[in-house]
Amino acid sequence: MNSITSKIALRPIALGLLVLIVSTILFGRAQAGGGHFYPPVADAQTRDECGSCHLAYPAAMLPKRSWSRIMGDLKNHFGADASVDAATAEHISRYLLANAGDTGGQRYGAKLLRGVSPDNAPLRITELPKWVREHRKISDAEWRSQKIGSKANCAACHADAERGYFEE
Amino acid sequence: MKTATTALLAILLLPALLLPVSSVAAPRDALLASLAAAAKAADPAFSGFSASRGEKLHVTRFAGGKAQTPSCTSCHGDNPRSAGRTPVGKPIDALAVSVTPTRYSDPAKVEKWFTRNCNEVLGRQCTPLEMGDWLSFMIAQ
Numbered sequence: 516m517n518s519i520t521s522k523i524a525l526r527p528i529a530l531g532l533l534v535l536i537v538s539t540i541l542f543g544r545a546q547a548g549g550g551h552f553y554p555p556v557a558d559a560q561t562r563d564e565c566g567s568c569h570l571a572y573p574a575a576m577l578p579k580r581s582w583s584r585i586m587g588d589l590k591n592h593f594g595a596d597a598s599v600d601a602a603t604a605e606h607i608s609r610y611l612l613a614n615a616g617d618t619g620g621q622r623y624g625a626k627l628l629r630g631v632s633p634d635n636a637p638l639r640i641t642e643l644p645k646w647v648r649e650h651r652k653i654s655d656a657e658w659r660s661q662k663i664g665s666k667a668n669c670a671a672c673h674a675d676a677e678r679g680y681f682e683e
Numbered sequence: 684m685k686t687a688t689t690a691l692l693a694i695l696l697l698p699a700l701l702l703p704v705s706s707v708a709a710p711r712d713a714l715l716a717s718l719a720a721a722a723k724a725a726d727p728a729f730s731g732f733s734a735s736r737g738e739k740l741h742v743t744r745f746a747g748g749k750a751q752t753p754s755c756t757s758c759h760g761d762n763p764r765s766a767g768r769t770p771v772g773k774p775i776d777a778l779a780v781s782v783t784p785t786r787y788s789d790p791a792k793v794e795k796w797f798t799r800n801c802n803e804v805l806g807r808q809c810t811p812l813e814m815g816d817w818l819s820f821m822i823a824q
Contacts, residue, residue: 568769594749595770596799668772 550626555679558610564599565607570669570676572640574611575620578628580636582611593638593667641666707788711780714790715818721811729812737820740813747806755804755817763824779824787818 553573556562565571574582586608589598599607616624630644631637640646650666657663662671669676672683715732722729741763744753751770752758759767759775764782767775776783787793801809809817 566773569771569773594751596802598799599795663772665771671772 551681553623553627553679553681554614554620555677556610557614558607560603561607561610564603568595568597569667572669573620573623573679574614575616575622575624576627576640576643577615577624577637578617578631579612579615581638582608582615584636585638586611707785710788710790711818711822714787714793715815718811718815718818722815725811732812732815732819734816734820734823737816737818740817741820745805748802748804749806752803755800757804763821778821780822781824786821793818 553575555573556565556571562571577585585592586604589604590596592598598604612618614620616628627640627643627645637643641650658666664671669681673681675682719729719732722732741755741759742761746753758769759778763779764777766777769775776786778786780786797809797814801807801813
């Protein structure tokens with residue numbers, strides 16, 4: 516009698532636990548977008564300054580050393596003068612360095628930064644090995660099309676890029 | 684009684700209605716005034732800004748700047764009332780104040796973009812006269 520009650524009582528508990536574990540895993544994946552979620556820039560000044568010409572790329576998409584390089588030469592920013600005053604630059608640098616893909620944003624950026632050697636500080640997200648792999652099916656003609664125009668134009672295809680989601 | 688309440692409401696609401704307008708228009712006026720002073724200092728014959736000179740500046744193709752951006756319209760488009768597009772494809776709010784009422788109300792922002800864009804388009808800094816004319820055109824649009 517005793518063994519029967521314990522059997523009956525155990526089953527729902529085991530089932531409950533199983534459901535909990537599976538949903539935790541699923542929720543975690545959904546939250547992380549299966550590795551395609553990068554927290555959008557949370558700092559207002561960084562979002563405004565970086566986001567006036569292009570999407571304010573999430574800090575987790577590049578390592579700290581890359582952001583240092585970029586912030587060190589804003590006058591020659593991919594062919595444009597993106598310089599800001601010293602106080603603004605200092606503020607933005609602090610945010611980006613603290614939330615980079617190998618610092619505060621590691622949880623989100625680690626996968627994207629796989630294969631980037633520590634002595635390499637890439638300036639372009641579009642040169643990261645994982646980025647190249649994920650976009651390999653897009654032809655040059657498509658990149659140049661009116662709709663996209665530039666590899667920097669994430670939002671042309673990733674409709675929710677501004678909110679941090681970069682699924683297909 | 685009802686009219687009194689309505690009148691009272693109107694009196695109370697009027698400043699609230701005017702506030703957002705004046706809070707963006709006042710800095711614009713101040714900016715134009717300081718540009719006018721600078722233009723006058725550069726040329727004593729200066730007699731005010733001209734929106735039509737500003738329009739001409741806006742569409743002129745210059746050779747001194749970057750090849751990809753010969754004129755303001757390269758990124759901002761031909762119609763100041765329409766949105767523009769940055770070289771990487773991000774939309775730019777229309778330049779015309781009638782369409783984007785908050786424009787030119789932050790002097791630091793105006794200065795930042797004149798500095799960057801004049802350099803890219805003209806290959807030099809714009810003069811106070813050019814900036815005042817151009818702003819007058821956009822404010823009138």
